[in-house]
Amino acid sequence: MTDFANFVAPPASASAAEADAIREASACLDRFTKRFNACDTAGMDGELHFPHVMLSGAERLEWQAPGHHPVDFFEKLKASGWRRTRYQSKDAVLASADKVHFVVTYTREDGAGMVLSTHRNLWIATRAAGRWGISLRSY
Template identity: 90%
Template sequence: MTDFANFVAPAASGSAAEADAIHEASACLDRFTERFNARDTAGMDGELHFPHVMLSGADRLEWRAPGNHPADFFGKLEASGWRRTRYQSKEAVLASADKVHFVVTYTREDAAGTVLSTHRNLWIATRVDGRWGISLRSY
C-alpha cells in the first residue's frame, strides 16, 4: 500500500469480515503453538510471515527468512523443565479484514502440568496473499 491516507484509515470495525479474520488469525496462532509443543521449528516457521519481527523491551530481532531458530532452542526450554505451552487467553484487541492484534497470555508447564511461568505478549497476525501468518511478536 503506497497511499498514506489509506494506510492510516482502517475500515470500520464490527464487520463480518473482521469476525472471520479474528477466527482465522486465531487458528493460525493455535497451529503455531501446536507445532511449538511438537518441537517442530519448520512447522512453526510455516505459521509465520517473513520478514518476521520480534520485540523484547527495546530490542528488535528480524528474521528475513525461515530457519532461524537456534539449534538448541528446545533443549534450553526443556532444561528449564518445560514440556508444553498452553494458552490462557487470546484477546483480539484490534482487527481488520487482513490484520489482527492479539494480547496472548500463555503458560509454560512441566510434564505434570505445573505452571513454570506465565507470559503476556502482543502478537500480530496478517493475511498476505490469502494466507494468515504471524508477522510480529512482542515479548
C-alpha cells in the same frame, strides 16, 4: 500508492470479514503453538510470515527467511523443566479483514501441568498472498 489517511485511520466498522479474520488468525496461532509443543521449528516457521519481527523491550530481531530458530532452543527449554505451552487467553484487540492484533497470555508448564512461567505478549497475524501467518511478536 496508499492514501496515508486511510493507512493510519482505516474505517472503524466491525464486519463479518473481521470476525472471519479473527477466527482464521486465531487458528494460525493455535497451529503455531501445536507445532511449538511438538518441538517442530520447521512447522513453527510455516505459521510465520517473513520477514518476521520480534520485539523485546527496545530490541528488535528480524528474520528474513525461515530456519533461524537456535538449534538448541528446545533442549534449553526442556532443561528448564518445560514440557508444553498452553494459552490462557488470546484476545483480539484490533482487527481488520487482513490483520489481527492479539494480546496473548500463555503459560509454560512442566510434565505434571505445574506452571513454570506466565507470559503476556502482543502478536500480530496478517493475511498475505491468501495465507494467515504471524508477522510480529512483541515480548
